[in-house]
Amino acid sequence: MSRDSHIVSSFDDDLNQIETLLLEMGALVENQIENAARSLIRRDVEIGEKVIITDKAIDNLEFEIDNCTVRILALRSPKAQDLRMVVIAPKIAANLERIGDYCKNIAKRVNVLVNGRQLGSADITIESMNDFVQEMVHDVLDALKRRDQDKATDVWLRDRNVDQMHNTLFRELLTHMMEDPRSISDCMHLLFIAKNIERMGDHATSIAEKVYYFVSGKMLEDERPKSDTTSSTTIDSDEADELKCD
Amino acid sequence: MSRDSHIVSSFDDDLNQIETLLLEMGALVENQIENAARSLIRRDVEIGEKVIITDKAIDNLEFEIDNCTVRILALRSPKAQDLRMVVIAPKIAANLERIGDYCKNIAKRVNVLVNGRQLGSADITIESMNDFVQEMVHDVLDALKRRDQDKATDVWLRDRNVDQMHNTLFRELLTHMMEDPRSISDCMHLLFIAKNIERMGDHATSIAEKVYYFVSGKMLEDERPKSDTTSSTTIDSDEADELKCD
Secondary structure (H helix, E strand, O other): OOHHHHHHHHHHHHHHHHHHHHHHHHHHHHHHHHHHHHHHHOOOHHHHHHHHHHHHHHHHHHHHHHHHHHHHHHHOOOOHHHHHHHHHHHHHHHHHHHHHHHHHHHHHHHHHHOOOOOOHHHHHHHHHHHHHHHHHHHHHHHHHHHOOHHHHHHHHHHHHHHHHHHHHHHHHHHHHHHHOHHHHHHHHHHHHHHHHHHHHHHHHHHHHHHHHHHHHOOOOOOOOOOOOOHHHOOOOHHHHHHHHHO | OOHHHHHHHHHHHHHHHHHHHHHHHHHHHHHHHHHHHHHHHOOOHHHHHHHHHHHHHHHHHHHHHHHHHHHHHHHOOOOHHHHHHHHHHHHHHHHHHHHHHHHHHHHHHHHHHOOOOOOHHHHHHHHHHHHHHHHHHHHHHHHHHHOOHHHHHHHHHHHHHHHHHHHHHHHHHHHHHHHOHHHHHHHHHHHHHHHHHHHHHHHHHHHHHHHHHHHHOOOOOOOOOOOOOHHHOOOOHHHHHHHHHO
């Protein structure tokens, strides 16, 4: 093997390693999303504990990806799509790490919720919102793997649905709290869980932007249509009574 | 001027530009933190509106920093501390952008809170928590400017206090909600605002880690002591009654 081809091959190895680490991290995060939801829906503290422990492995992968990036930049001078991979990898890793953190946070709250009452319909909405976001994460990683900018755009557009589910849930939980002040503590935790899942969706969307840039070299131009209106949601007691009658 | 010195000087210009953009972004974000709090405490919708509009300028600065980074990496081969600056700049920009988003979110919630009652003590705790975080952001940017790794470590350690303030506030607001269900909607927004400020502190801490790495070339090793226990906080009605008597 000539010296040149040796250099080329080991540069490719480095680049492949970044992608392998990213996809490994992604698979782990997908798993965490599923387990966090399972632990929540079943109020299963043991699964929750597993999610909390596994988070460390995700943090370590982010650290490894960052190191790999710095090594490539210090030793090689990547160009074009290779450079774009090196630039987006630590950012995607940071997004995945945050999604992992949200899973951990959900798992922690299960420890409190395990002693409370089930809030039937809210649980179901949270579960379907979680499934939806899990699929976004799965698909955006697939878009990265396949260099598929259309699939990335598709994920990016789906964030609107997450926001809408979050709005519904926000109103539902606020109403629960007003109807039955004993449920306030549980509902609060479910509201933060809902917010966590909504933020996971934002991070999947942010990964989609990076995958699009990586594949095409262009930015996803338009401002994404945002539909999260919970920061301006208010429910007064009369309205709560009205909703109760529905 | 020789071709070589021209190249060197324009490389320095590029690097300086990244730092200038970062510090400009930081100053804008500091301002946003202050105005978001002012808008909240005074329930002043106009200042809130200004915060919401200004957020776009922060997003644009992040975009500019990212572009500048890619340009340097594509055209130069930065080494050592220069390379570290290029690597951390887009990450710090992402942290600052998120802090900016939280300010915008706080400002949006003022539109709802303006019609509610003041919740005296909670407002005061939120204000001091906000002041504390604003100082963290100010100091970590100063640490970057001065290449001061000790100051970065100092900011990093302060996150514990933010978590403790957040815990106090979380319990205080939950108690308010239980005492007076009419305050639920307002308290919910204040709880999310408190969470936003707590997250701003996390981002300031994350910037501190990057500044430390930039200056020293090493990672801040130890796991930061976390004191946010709100994900496992619960208050039952009896406890709320008890707290009411204090």
